[in-house]
Amino acid sequence: xxxxxxxxxxxxxxxxxxxxxxxxxxxxxxxxxxxxxxxxxxxxxxxxxxxxxxxxxxxxxxxxxxxxxxxxxxxxxxxxxxxxxxxxxxxxxxxxxxxxxxxxxxxxxxxxxxxxxxxxxxxxxxxxxxxxxxxxxxxxxxxxxxxxxxxxxxxxxxxxxxxxxxxxxxxxxxxxxxxxxxxxxxxxxxxxxxxxxxxxxxxxxxxxxxxxxxxxxxxxxxxxxxxxxxxxxxxxxxxxxxxxxxxxxxxxxxxxxxxxxxxxxxxxxxxxxxxxxxxxxxxxxxxxxxxxxxxxxxxxxxxxxxxxxxxxxxxxxxxxxxxxxxxxxxxxxxxxxxxxxxxxxxxxxxx
Ligand code: F6P
Numbered sequence: 390x391x392x393x394x395x396x397x398x399x400x401x402x403x404x405x406x407x408x409x410x411x412x413x414x415x416x417x418x419x420x421x422x423x424x425x426x427x428x429x430x431x432x433x434x435x436x437x438x439x440x441x442x443x444x445x446x447x448x449x450x451x452x453x454x455x456x457x458x459x460x461x462x463x464x465x466x467x468x469x470x471x472x473x474x475x476x477x478x479x480x481x482x483x484x485x486x487x488x489x490x491x492x493x494x495x496x497x498x499x500x501x502x503x504x505x506x507x508x509x510x511x512x513x514x515x516x517x518x519x520x521x522x523x524x525x526x527x528x529x530x531x532x533x534x535x536x537x538x539x540x541x542x543x544x545x546x547x548x549x550x551x552x553x554x555x556x557x558x559x560x561x562x563x564x565x566x567x568x569x570x571x572x573x574x575x576x577x578x579x580x581x582x583x584x585x586x587x588x589x590x591x592x593x594x595x596x597x598x599x600x601x602x603x604x605x606x607x608x609x610x611x612x613x614x615x616x617x618x619x620x621x622x623x624x625x626x627x628x629x630x631x632x633x634x635x636x637x638x639x640x641x642x643x644x645x646x647x648x649x650x651x652x653x654x655x656x657x658x659x660x661x662x663x664x665x666x667x668x669x670x671x672x673x674x675x676x677x678x679x680x681x682x683x684x685x686x687x688x689x690x691x692x693x694x695x696x697x698x699x700x701x702x703x704x705x706x707x708x709x710x711x712x713x714x715x716x717x718x719x720x721x722x723x724x725x726x727x728x729x730x731x732x733x734x735x736x737x738x739x740x
Contacts, residue, residue, distance in 0.1 A: 437468050444480045518717075520703070526570060528569075528570075530721075540676070545579030568620070588619075589620065
């Protein structure tokens with residue numbers, strides 16, 4: 390223990406878990422949580438596979454060596470799942486029993502709206518929880534950015550760069566389908582950074598007539614190829630395109646296929662050969678960027694400090710370049726959408 394522990398905390402041992410879809414930057418958060426907690430004389434237990442680990446009692450001690458060498462690694466050393474312990478009432482009881490059994494005085498839950506929704510419910514039932522915002526989609530409210538997003542848009546931007554050269558060689562339109570269930574932050578940012586000729590996102594009305602007109606305008610001035618970015622959650626004819634009928638514990642369908650539908654429509658209306666690329670989980674895999682490593686590190690440190698201060702029911706967040714805190718319930722109330730200003734910026738480069 391050193392002077393980094395305020396004397397008024399009764400917390401001796403905490404649990405940390407990662408829930409929902411993985412993303413680059415989770416390991417930097419876990420590393421920072423462990424390092425900062427150990428400095429404060431607090432033991433850390435890793436809960437495997439998100440909330441599932443509290444139901445199955447799969448808990449591992451984390452020391453400095455367990456988090457050594459993970460800063461640059463994508464994914465999460467703890468594993469993750471989309472388990473909702475409130476789907477089956479017995480699971481939430483078991484989760485609390487597991488916490489008591491392992492003498493966990495508090496929890497740090499790293500996750501998006503679903504994982505933090507569970508955290509909020511546990512907090513309302515008396516469990517001491519602190520949240521760390523995580524979503525590759527960057528659509529969690531009350532934080533300017535979530536880690537993982539920067540890594541994803543850089544991967545997507547590079548993919549769009551690569552698609553340019555092959556599209557140009559073959560005089561094709563290429564539709565690139567990007568992640569983004571409720572919002573189109575990845576499509577918008579990667580599309581702007583990669584110079585897409587049209588960007589479709591779920592946050593606004595999309596007019597296919599307009600997309601087709603812009604592509605025709607571009608081809609009329611001599612360009613013989615185009616790149617179109619589309620978020621997987623875009624509704625065409627008022628319906629999302631799904632891979633199948635399965636849903637997860639939180640009721641989310643498995644998205645995928647909207648790019649193909651759009652490509653067929655573009656080809657039908659323009660006569661230009663149109664292909665589709667689905668980037669999928671490539672956007673979530675691999676090493677985090679420097680931005681994501683630093684943001685994850687800052688979030689992890691501040692989350693432990695929140696525990697030390699007794700700031701339960703709160704989440705760390707980024708505002709400007711400052712790490713702040715906010716009530717979890719405020720952050721999960723509604724998603725952070727892409728506003729029309731972004732659409733205006735992107736559309737300057739259409740046609
Ligand atoms: O919620 C983040 C996200 O990456 C979405 O963009 C995507 O629809 C979903 O996860 C994919 O989830 P899974 O990896 O479970 O198929």
